[in-house]
Amino acid sequence: MAAKNKHAGDANKESGDTTTVAAAGGTSVWGDFFVTYTPPPSQRSEEWIRERADELKGQVRRMFVAGKAMGIEDTLSFVDTLERLGIDSHFREEIDAALTSIHSEEGPDLGSFSNDLHFVALRFCLLRQHGFWVSADVFDRFRDASGDFSMDLADDPRGLLSLYNAAHMAVPGEAALDEAIAFARRHLEVAKCKVRSPMAEQVSRALEIPRPRMMRRLEAIHYIAEYEQEEAHNTTLLELARLDFNMVRSLQLKELRDISLWWRDLYNDVKLPYARHRIVETYLYTCGVFHEEENSRARMILAKAFAFVSLLDDTYDSHATLEDSKRLTEAMQRLDESMVPVLPEYMRTFYIKILSNFNDIEDTLEPWEKYRMIHIKKMFELQCEKYFQEAEWSSKNYIPSFQEHIDVSVVSTSLPLLFLVALMGAGQHATKEAFDWALGIPDMVLGCAETGRFLNDIASYKQGRKCKMDVASSLECYIKEHGVTVSDAMAAFATKVEHAWRRINQECMQLDRGILPAAQLVVNMTRINVVWYLRGRDAYSSSGSLKDTVASLFIKDFPIY
Structure with a gap:
């Protein structure tokens, strides 16, 4: 999710001293915009839109x-x-x-x-x-x-x-x-x-x-306008697309308001000023995984889990001493309130919020789904173990081999964890067979995570987000190990990203067809990686680059004819 940095020199840093750490990624470009935003009134009532959309769906069938x-x-x-x-x-x-x-x-x-x-x-x-x-x-x-x-x-x-x-x-x-x-x-x-x-x-x-x-929702908003220009366009399909887009957008704006309020309260309570404000971008990510109305619960679960991953990432990455990181990792292995006193003072409320929100998420699951929360907790445990491994490398100025780095940092992208969270709440996509398949972290999930890792490290290098105390990125490890130039290493990474895509394509054609809907979520997550790191940017760390994308999906006028 972010370029790794910080732990070298921990001995000179006082635990909990927020004055020595720059804010990670700055404040949100959106602030409380979506808390107070009221979209312009629709030309049609919601009841009319739904009735008309149902009528058009019948015509399409x-x-x-x-x-x-x-x-x-x-x-x-x-x-x-x-x-x-x-x-x-x-x-x-x-x-x-x-x-x-x-x-x-x-x-x-x-x-x-x-x-x-x-x-x-x-x-x-x-x-x-x-x-x-x-x-x-x-x-x-x-x-x-x-x-x-x-x-x-x-x-x-x-x-x-x-x-x-x-x-x-x-x-x-x-x-x-x-x-x-x-x-x-x-x-x-x-x-x-x-x-x-x-x-x-x-x-x-x-x-x-x-x-x-291409992220499906972005292609749709482009193509709806383009399809109208085609002489032979089907008016039924076009009208249904416009109605459907508006219905989904209306629901997503409500979700965006709710998740923004949830985040504001959480951020104010945990008091971690070094952490990034990225809840709008986090929610955008969930819409890339699944945008349909039926997946409202899944979007909210995924957005909350992603927000906690971001807070954990910034804590390990931008603030915690090695000892702080060790205590947090031990607490995440237990996930029990008895671990609160073990933590540094500044982490305690954060940890309590993790526990309470895990319980809240579990409460949203159906009785037959609740067993999945055990596996999500184990994935959070694994996530923190990988964060801690990177912290140890940084504290010792250790440069791992390229393969060592990938074995750790592909998991620390959080993408394997987020996929399991997405699937947990994904309704009909989340059959028992699909969830059991996902628990093994299939190769296509690793391929998705590799695209995130490689594209992130290319973007970080291009943007110069590195210093002498940073743990070496996978790109830097590759350059050192193979003795190649930066341009050659970036070309090699582009080839690795392409190969990861091809492994994803291949597995989709080899899977049992009953698991394919779950696999498509992995494809969607990989598509978001492409948008996130387009033209060498890191849109999560520099969220202003996603402002137009957010506006086009949630704000810009999209009339119903």
Whole structure:
């Protein structure tokens, strides 16, 4: 979550002396804005909006029934539109049935669109995103006699864009898709200055973040406006998307107010002035994991857990002496009020709040879900053990090997913990089989955490957030161990991030389909990593860089027509 620093020189620091520590990341750019914010009145009542949305959902379901007779191209476009508009969650069963049917028609001849790059790529991308294996050989028909992609494709920007997005669903070892990415990117860079709106914006957006890696809610807010510009747009889908976005936004603003009030009270009570104010960004993160109305409880649980992780991170990172860190780690292993007197005075209220909020979260769980809280507590224990290991390294000026660092710091990103918390409250996604699978910290969860670790350390280095007392970052360990330049190390890390994505893609296509909805949460978390560290920034530490994103999702006018 943050660049690691501090513990060297602990002997010269008095326990609890807040005057010697700079605030981590500064104050919130939002303050109490969402506590007092009142959105402009809607043109329609909430009751009317819900009734109209239900009516439109019925119409869309009838389109699926009627669509059984339509061609594969139309079905693919229909499903793709639902997903890009952000309304696919209302039609999960229908979409799964449609794609299962399309996948069953796998064969050397894909039908009427065999030579249409857009539809071949769209089919490939959608099926892989939904856990169906499709061979990359389907793109061989678009190569020339020498085995290279045909130059005729340079005049097909829509096909190139679909190829570029689809190729990012690659798994490890698919060199052919590396070629596809390079070829499509090269020609899209030229095409983006020639194509019209909205294609120009879609190309620019994909070149920055390929669509399979884009935060779903951000893609929806862009595409709703773009879809309206398409001559053949479906007015039913567009109206439903606008209504749904407003209904979800209305609920999320209420949640944002509640979590902001909760955070204000918590921060005032624990009195940890070195800790970052990032509750709005924390809540934004939860909306990236799951934005649907049905996941309100899960968002609130995840936001609170993330807030406590942030407080723990800043305590270990920015303030606690090594002895303080040791006591806190021991207390987190017990999670019992009897440990309060063991802690330094400044940590005691914080620790009590952790215990009480754990109880509050458990109270929100159904009886059959409550066993999961035991595992969440164990993950918090593991999290603090890794924080303490980093504190020990820093206090001893120890530079670990790259692998030593990764074994610790991938967990200390908090992403394995946050995934388990997200799944705990995720309703229908959180089957017993899915939760048992998640407890093993699967490779795709590690891949998600690795993207967070590598992108964070690249951003920290670029922004110069390091000093002589910092524990070495994974990037610095890599540079020292391999004797390479900074630019070479950053290139190697970019390759590692790409490989992590491919492992995530691969596991999604190997899992039992009953676990796939839970795995999609990991994909969503990895997508947020991409947004968080876009262009080498660290949007959590420097939260002003997310201000426009927050405003577009929660504040900017989004009329209902």
